Amino acid sequence: MTLRASDIRFSVAPMMDWTDRHCRYFHRLLSRRARLYTEMLTTGAVIHGDRARLMAFDPFEQPVALQLGGAEPAALAQAARIVESFGYAEINLNVGCPSDRVQNGAFGACLMREPALVGDCVKAMKDAVAIPVTVKCRIGVDDQDPQQALFALAEACVTSGADALFVHARKAWLKGLSPKENRDVPPLDYALVHRLKQALPEVPIAINGGLTRLTQMREQLNFVDGVMIGRAAYHDPALLLDVDPQLFGSPAPMADLFDAVDAFLPYVERELANGERLAAMTRHLLGLFAGMPGARAFRRRLALEAVRPGAGVETLLGAVGEVRAAMARFDEPANAAEPAPAATA
CATH class of the missing domain: 3.20.20.70 (Aldolase class I)
Known part of the structure; x- marks a missing residue:
């Protein structure tokens, strides 16, 4: 070979x-x-x-x-x-x-x-x-x-x-x-x-x-x-x-990092079923959203919650949710929450 x-x-x-x-x-x-x-x-x-x-x-x-x-x-x-x-x-x-x-x-x-x-x-x-x-x-x-x-x-x-x-x-x-x-x-x-x-x-x-x-x-x-x-x-x-x-010169296998986490979930579930701890897997993801809104909350959730006995994929999904939510807030127009001005006669 x-x-x-x-x-x-x-x-x-x-x-x-x-x-x-x-x-x-x-x-x-x-x-x-x-x-x-x-x-x-x-x-x-x-x-x-x-x-x-x-x-x-x-x-x-x-x-x-x-x-x-x-x-x-x-x-x-x-x-x-x-x-x-x-x-x-x-x-x-x-x-x-x-x-x-x-x-x-x-x-x-x-x-x-x-x-x-x-x-x-x-x-x-x-x-x-x-x-x-x-x-x-x-x-x-x-x-x-x-x-x-x-x-x-x-x-x-x-x-x-x-x-x-x-x-x-x-x-x-x-x-x-x-x-x-x-x-x-x-x-x-x-x-x-x-x-x-x-x-x-x-x-x-x-x-x-x-x-x-x-x-x-x-x-x-x-x-x-x-x-x-x-x-x-x-x-x-x-x-x-x-x-x-x-x-x-080959296509990226995943559209974005969220897709990558979704693709990782079946592996995580399989390993959990085999007795592996969630933290043993998620510790490798702590840098995943570096520089993105919500990255700190993502790391904190995983660091604190993935080590708990019985932690499952919902913990990982919750941590990813922190990033999704932060990005949604980041993308909102600055005046999206402001009421429309009252009509004048």
Whole structure:
């Protein structure tokens, strides 16, 4: 199974505690063309954990890829076979996360220092599965020279058969910065990623980091094959409604955000019937109406009411009703409520 450059034109990044199956299902309602990624799972979780809970996804989410964390080729190969058996469209190796947990496990961004090992990991997975194997990385860590670090890692990955590279165009500082700070503080170097693409014209390469507007994304697509966005898609999911028409020339799957919520309701009802809590799903919708009248009341209703035992779809509909009502008031003519002037003789 091959991965084309067009397959990675737009994707939503793997984000811990955020891109779970509920989030991905809703994102798929907003864009049929986006490539979606799971939260990172370690090889240990895949091999020994509760796979039904950790790895289940709805076929509607496809194309969906699973991100693996690990640094042992044999364990990654074993985990990759399990991932493939679940029906995922791709396996992505995490070579970019700088969290303490990842550092303690000597994988994630730590692997930027060990390109040969990353190559061995990629080869082991490629030998084990038929689905694409890709790598998400940084441009370096700590005092590494970014050009040398990124190009060395890319060469090792490509030589070992990696099907695509996703490059977060910042260094990761493993000492001195928190994971949150590592998402914003190190400066972006888009030009370096562009040079990598020039050096590897046949390799699908997507850029990640700091992209929040579709105009920025279209600009980046002049230099690389794809863009991957994270927090922008999560905090303002309305952005995804414009992805299909603006980046793929395809019709938007939903007329507006209200239609998207309506389309989400059958999924919510099904999950509630299976014992899921409403808040587990609606927490991914809090940014949905950002900037629109009633958005604050929408967030407040969900934050306070969706967590209550027994909360159902009526809670979500009530929160959406706050936006509908606010928009109706906003659209009323300023003098609509004023009485007509009395007739004069």
